[in-house]
Amino acid sequence: MNFLEERIVKDGVVKEGNVLKVDSFLNHQMDIKLLDQMGAEFKRRFADKPINKILTIEASGIGIACIAAQHFDVPVVFAKKSQSINLDGDMYVAEVESFTHKCINHVIVAQKFLSPEDHVLIIDDFLANGCALQGLIQIVQSSGATVEGIGIAIEKGFQSGGRIIRNLGFQLESLAIVDGMNAETGEIQFRDQSKPAEESGQTEEICRSSTLD
């Protein structure tokens, strides 16, 4: 187990419905030393990429992205989530379906912060069905910038987001991939990332996601 998997086993809580609570160290209270270890690990995994900007999405991605940005010496842009669009200026907007909240959200980035010269690392805390992430990828591509890679803290390997993104050819690095959880025993099964990927019976959740003009 790596440092993040160890921390998940120590302080994560498995709840009914495949919910993994990591709010004591990652997405409500944040252990900044852990975030710094994660930033160093992202830098190691994307060392050969010419990254000049990190893109994340509010709210819980911001802390991870800012600490990671110190390892890359680049600025961070965070996409805003909104059910309505009322920001002024020219914006890239992607429509993203939220399965958790059963609604359509808009993911928004000001156009002036992404350009064809940008080489972007996308960072977020969780990857499940990948809808929000697909929205971020669309926005980067709309701007003409390059997605150099995607760094995720915790991927739910039993949902389809990771597989879809990898099948699209992106370098997706998840520091921990949870392949199964048991709410009764609290047991968490991590994917051994040293082995080649296997086909699995993942749930398909196709995102209805599109970039608006």
Next chain:
Amino acid sequence: MNFLEERIVKDGVVKEGNVLKVDSFLNHQMDIKLLDQMGAEFKRRFADKPINKILTIEASGIGIACIAAQHFDVPVVFAKKSQSINLDGDMYVAEVESFTHKCINHVIVAQKFLSPEDHVLIIDDFLANGCALQGLIQIVQSSGATVEGIGIAIEKGFQSGGRIIRNLGFQLESLAIVDGMNAETGEIQFRDQSKPAEESGQTEEICRSSTLD
């Protein structure tokens, strides 16, 4: 002018209606080196306080708080904003009026992350009427923890939030206090913080803010 005031003059944009846009370096795109300078300055100003936790509020406070936390070697807790309350577990909730969005928001922190042993530094990017900040103070006090101080990046000195919070006896440190702006000329007038405070004709905006049980 200090480093933040210089940056505001260089890259901030004054808009009609006393709006100061700092989205190119502070609250949409974030200059991490600037955030690090701000963190060092907060540490200098609160050096004598036994701070063991930083509290902020999503979304744009999170980056500043996380980088500052490295200077204090403490964890960060970020309060969540929600129009509805649907988080599980025991929560501290404050009702906060948003003048910008003309609605009531709930500011929420899980009870397990604040206790009477905690000595809290509250950090946020902007202070105007101070409604959100008063909600955070209420939450800290509800938990029995101590507010050791409040660190703000940019205070709108012509609104009443800063005066109210200082009158309540809190050590409020704003790295830049904007006392006036001119959208036509783009000119920004900063308060000279080396001089004693003067009475000013600030607009009163009394927050309707209360902690829920």
